[in-house]
Amino acid sequence: MSDKILVINAGSSSIKFQLFNILSSKPEFQILAKGLVERIGIKDSRVSIELIQNNSFIKYDKQIDVQDHAFGAKLIIEQLQLYSVISNFDEIVGIGHRLVHGGEKFKTSTIINQAAENAIIKSVSLAPLHNPAALKGYNAFKALNPKIKHVAVFDTSFHMTLPEEKYLYSTPYQWYQKYQVRKYGFHGISYRYILEKLAAILKKDEKKINAVVCHLGNGASICAIKDGQSFNTTMGLTPLDGLIMGTRSGVVDPSIHQYICEITKNTSDAQTIASVTDILNKESGLLGISGVSSDIRDVTAAKEDENHPKHHLASLAIKMFCQRIANYIIQYSNDLDNKVDALVFTAGIGENGVLIRKWVLEEIKILSLKLNSKANEEKYDDYVLISDLSSVFPIYKIRTNEEIIICHDTYELLNKK
Structure with missing residues (x-):
């Protein structure tokens, strides 16, 4: 047994x-x-x-x-x-x-x-x-x-290799020293799996791999992996930062908190710092913009249906979602000195969102990234190369597996001598 x-x-x-x-x-x-x-x-x-x-x-x-x-x-x-x-x-x-x-x-x-x-x-x-x-x-x-x-x-351990200029905020340095205010990043277990998988696919040492990985689900982030280590990532002190997500706002002007509290203080809808943060976490993102759903499938369906009462707002939500992803892909390609071994889409939306991958790449004008339409639509269990031969670097959709990483770490630590 x-x-x-x-x-x-x-x-x-x-x-x-x-x-x-x-x-x-x-x-x-x-x-x-x-x-x-x-x-x-x-x-x-x-x-x-x-x-x-x-x-x-x-x-x-x-x-x-x-x-x-x-x-x-x-x-x-x-x-x-x-x-x-x-x-x-x-x-x-x-x-x-x-x-x-x-x-x-x-x-x-x-x-x-x-x-x-x-x-x-x-x-x-x-x-x-x-x-x-x-x-x-x-x-x-x-x-x-x-x-x-x-x-x-x-989830944060993988990002402990971020350089100082990437993880520090332009807040008083004492906030970092006293209160640990810094970028931590998340989805690190998933990024570890994708890195191991890429090494096997590309037949390349993990320590030499440069990749931009888009972990897109109801919670979403992107990571620039440089020489096999996390070099930059979109989530910050908390998972609220960065990309637009299912119900999370992603990056916003931090003055929004004070403004909303001030403008509502004498109304029946008075807000506090805590309640505004809760709204940014639970009622914003795709749900907040579209008014349809936090599920990308529902928002996409409303975008594609011109007769849907929320068609315009759903289209706007998708446009904003894809533009934010595209902008980070461009930024992180620059972080990697444009020496990118692969662009990877993973997690629920990244793995299954045929149209989302297409729309994201259409937003990227400065890099010549080309999809193979047939491969982009192909069903798969593990991974598929979805880029055209003319693409400036290869693009993959890869199914992540965080549980196997946790299982492996558990085994290794229990058997460590």
Whole structure:
């Protein structure tokens, strides 16, 4: 019976999970099951599990009252046992957790001991929406089986190589010294996977790869990878900075906060710094501009339908979204001295957005980037070269896999001698 590694991504009201078999000491990993406990502490909560059978997944789900993360963790183990994926908890030798923010403390993944847990708790002020949820997930599984070792894998770690002039803001330097105000960047686990994949595709040493990678999902960012390291990225102190996203504004004039608070202070719609920040996080971006949805598919459909009542605003949202991406691609190509081995589109929109990739590249006038239309529309499981031979550098769509990176780091740290 093989040892197994469980990968956990806990949100404020959800726990995503994947279970991997360790096949050899190379190591090689085989996914056995994946699933989601959602709407934790909310009405109509449910659990779903997908089991690998004949190279495809069979899904089972049920509605069940999940009052907290502790019950959600228990439910995941019960589901894995119910469907005979594991016979008992002891088959799981390690649990890897996705942590959004590690601050400057964590430059690599780490085994979670008391010192690491204390440091993660200290960084909660940097990621108040994300790190507390991850800690809830960690504590829930730790309580179920205190013997199992846990590993934290941070989205920010990959970006700890940013040069000083890229990560500092033009604010008082004391803010950085006293309060750690700087650009941290996110989606680093995804960028690590794409870098490894590119090295294999291009048959090139990771340390020599220069690439512009667009991680485009409901949350979106871009990274300039120079000599195999993060050199620049769009997200900042928090994931609110940079690109227009599903509900996040991306970069805006910071004076907007004071202006909105001042102009609404004597109205029934009076705002505070906290409420404006909440709106910029949850009611802006594609949703805020279009008034249609935070889902790019819905906004694209409204753009393509001239009779849709929000056709103009949906078209405007898509135009702004694509222009912002295009501008960063140009900027980051310059950061890489225009010596770019590849432009990569990944994550939900980047991997599946045929029209978005086309529209983004149409916004780039200064670089001769050419799509192969047939390849751009091609279905795939892993990666596809989607550029024409005349393109100034190759363009790929690559499916990211953050969970396998977390699994690998967990294995490596648990077996470190």
